[in-house]
Amino acid sequence: MITTFIAIVILAIGCKKEAQSNADITYSNINKTITRSTTNIDYNLDIDKDGLDDMKFRFDLVNAASINSTYYYNLIEVKNDSLSFHCSKLDLNWKGNIIRNSYPLPYTEQSAISSTISSGYWTDNYFLDYPYLYGKAEEMDKSSSSVIKAFSNNSKNYIAIKIKKKGSYYFGWICLSISDDGESTTIYDAAISKLPNTSIKVGEK
Numbered sequence: 001m002i003t004t005f006i007a008i009v010i011l012a013i014g015c016k017k018e019a020q021s022n023a024d025i026t027y028s029n030i031n032k033t034i035t036r037s038t039t040n041i042d043y044n045l046d047i048d049k050d051g052l053d054d055m056k057f058r059f060d061l062v063n064a065a066s067i068n069s070t071y072y073y074n075l076i077e078v079k080n081d082s083l084s085f086h087c088s089k090l091d092l093n094w095k096g097n098i099i100r101n102s103y104p105l106p107y108t109e110q111s112a113i114s115s116t117i118s119s120g121y122w123t124d125n126y127f128l129d130y131p132y133l134y135g136k137a138e139e140m141d142k143s144s145s146s147v148i149k150a151f152s153n154n155s156k157n158y159i160a161i162k163i164k165k166k167g168s169y170y171f172g173w174i175c176l177s178i179s180d181d182g183e184s185t186t187i188y189d190a191a192i193s194k195l196p197n198t199s200i201k202v203g204e205k
Contacts, residue, residue, distance in 0.1 A: 063140075
């Protein structure tokens, strides 16, 4: 009888700890796919659910008639000046033109996201440093092209973010995939810690 009581108490404490852990994280189950079209539908995400959009997933197409080329980008527009992504700089080389943009670094599940990073850098939206997911330059007749991607696959990938509020940082992650041709992006889910200056594990919710 006493043994059964102790087991129930231990189980109750364990459940309470798990519930408290989830309470420290704002989680969003999204499962939204956006596809490039002539009437493009962008997707806005309020990751910390404060009523203000933090980012917009969008597609850009730019014509460069002077070199008979088009540039196509799949990117994330930052709408919150306090939002940063963990990225590296990658070059799209086309006809002697070097276009250098930020591409988010992929994270593995259960790895920690914090202010400490061993490579890359945190973007600064003050300089409109948006993270790109896919970039393509091609001849207008589509005879040749050059492509650069944030991820080497079209399966689920995790990217790291942080938001600065009142001098403190809140860390989070977004799970997404990009089609091989860059024509669509699927955002699966996202989470951000409610605790200031505290790391979060990728996939934690």
